[in-house]
Amino acid sequence: MSAPYTSELARTLAPDLLRRFERYVRIDTQAARERTQSPSTPGQLDLGRVLVEELIAAGLGDAALDENGYVTATLPGTAGNGTVVGLIAHMDTSPDAPGTGVEPIVHRDYDGGAIALPRSGTRLDPESIPELAAKVGHDIVTSSGDTLLGADDKAGVAEIVAAVAHLAAHPELPRPTLRISFTPDEEIGEGATLFNIDRFGALCAYTMDGSEIAEFTDETFSAQEMIVSIHGVDVHPGHATGKLVSAARLAADIVAALPSDRLTPDTTSGREGFIHVYSLSGTAATAEIRAIVRDFDEDRLAEHVALLEHTARQVMARAPRATLDIQVHRQYRNMRQYLEPVPFVAEAAEAAITAEGLAPVRVPVRGGTDGSRLSEMGLPTPNIFTGGHEFHSVREWASVHDMASAAATIVRLAEVWTQPEWSRRGAAGQ
Numbered sequence: 001m002s003a004p005y006t007s008e009l010a011r012t013l014a015p016d017l018l019r020r021f022e023r024y025v026r027i028d029t030q031a032a033r034e035r036t037q038s039p040s041t042p043g044q045l046d047l048g049r050v051l052v053e054e055l056i057a058a059g060l061g062d063a064a065l066d067e068n069g070y071v072t073a074t075l076p077g078t079a080g081n082g083t084v085v086g087l088i089a090h091m092d093t094s095p096d097a098p099g100t101g102v103e104p105i106v107h108r109d110y111d112g113g114a115i116a117l118p119r120s121g122t123r124l125d126p127e128s129i130p131e132l133a134a135k136v137g138h139d140i141v142t143s144s145g146d147t148l149l150g151a152d153d154k155a156g157v158a159e160i161v162a163a164v165a166h167l168a169a170h171p172e173l174p175r176p177t178l179r180i181s182f183t184p185d186e187e188i189g190e191g192a193t194l195f196n197i198d199r200f201g202a203l204c205a206y207t208m209d210g211s212e213i214a215e216f217t218d219e220t221f222s223a224q225e226m227i228v229s230i231h232g233v234d235v236h237p238g239h240a241t242g243k244l245v246s247a248a249r250l251a252a253d254i255v256a257a258l259p260s261d262r263l264t265p266d267t268t269s270g271r272e273g274f275i276h277v278y279s280l281s282g283t284a285a286t287a288e289i290r291a292i293v294r295d296f297d298e299d300r301l302a303e304h305v306a307l308l309e310h311t312a313r314q315v316m317a318r319a320p321r322a323t324l325d326i327q328v329h330r331q332y333r334n335m336r337q338y339l340e341p342v343p344f345v346a347e348a349a350e351a352a353i354t355a356e357g358l359a360p361v362r363v364p365v366r367g368g369t370d371g372s373r374l375s376e377m378g379l380p381t382p383n384i385f386t387g388g389h390e391f392h393s394v395r396e397w398a399s400v401h402d403m404a405s406a407a408a409t410i411v412r413l414a415e416v417w418t419q420p421e422w423s424r425r426g427a428a429g430q
């Protein structure tokens with residue numbers, strides 16, 4: 001028997017939401033790591049144009065796509081209190097799994113067994129995916145097995161469009177002025193780069209870019225990237241006695257000297273940070289180690305950076321004729337430090353999730369969101385669940401039931417922000 005929706009509202013929103021989602025995921029919006037312009041790939045503009053058309057059709061007459069690939073639109077408020085709240089999702093998909101030719105499959109009334117994906121040997125086995133095991137009776141969307149699905153973050157995009165279309169069609173439902181933005185290139189860390197906070201004009205915003213139902217996030221990693229470059233002394237190996245200093249060997253020694261039983265992505269969880277060497281390349285002449293360093297705590301983050309630096313210098317001390325250069329790039333910051341002064345922003349998300357009949361779960365994200373950088377730039381932006389799972393892989397799946405709950409949560413959130421308590425706190429917090 002098909003599972004119930006979390007509310008009548010969610011059930012009402014589901015068909016429209018699913019139609020939009022199926023349309024969006026078919027458009028190839030995979031971001032490219034090497035970016036020479038915004039957006040990094042033209043497919044993101046194709047989706048942007050579709051979204052502008054749909055938002056205008058829904059009654060958001062000012063919907064537009066700017067030259068950098070950002071979609072913005074406004075749904076004027078009914079509450080008349082001047083509060084402006086933002087809703088944000090990203091249009092691009094991850095470069096880490098194939099993103100061309102996505103053919104979504106809807107598995108109606110999921111029976112709790114393994115789901116076989118036709119275009120590859122991939123099986124979604126509830127034995128190893130406890131979140132899936134909990135979705136018996138849901139309608140589940142997967143890819144055909146040879147691509148990612150793109151629920152990250154087209155689930156969020158579809159939820160926002162479905163929710164604002166519903167609000168626009170029901171002016172009797174209370175809402176603040178809602179500002180919508182769909183961003184490009186979030187997956188390559190550039191979603192916030194050209195985001196114009198002043199023009200957006202919102203008091204705060206919410207990204208719809210999370211995962212399991214009822215979860216929301218006001219805490220993310222703080223992130224640095226480190227590039228360790230080594231120059232060796234390259235000599236013909238037949239005449240190298242006492243002369244050759246291999247940069248490739250030194251780089252390998254540095255990586256080998258780093259902890260491997262702790263401080264790595266695969267040995268940490270929860271609030272533990274890590275040093276992740278994601279690229280190692282080199283020749284005898286030159287070598288490069290690229291690592292991302294992550295932690296929730298700024299002091300511990302600095303310790304991890306210092307550990308990699310110290311390790312590199314120790315190894316290099318054995319090879320005085322080789323040279324070392326270490327660059328550290330700041331990527332994004334834990335949003336918590338920017339959200340703590342305005343606690344009512346995350347509390348409004350909590351209140352909306354509660355209003356949808358769910359028990360809200362606050363989870364720190366082991367990564368960053370557009371909101372990490374937007375919060376740092378001055379727009380407090382926590383993150384709300386979307387109902388999608390196993391992102392960045394061909395196993396990616398989403399529950400239509402949970403996506404509908406997310407869309408309904410947006411409608412509830414609009415109402416929360418019209419309640420005198422919230423709009424007053426919003427005005428005072430500005």
Ligand SMILES: [Zn+2]
Pocket residue numbers: 090152153186209
């Ligand atoms: Zn995402």
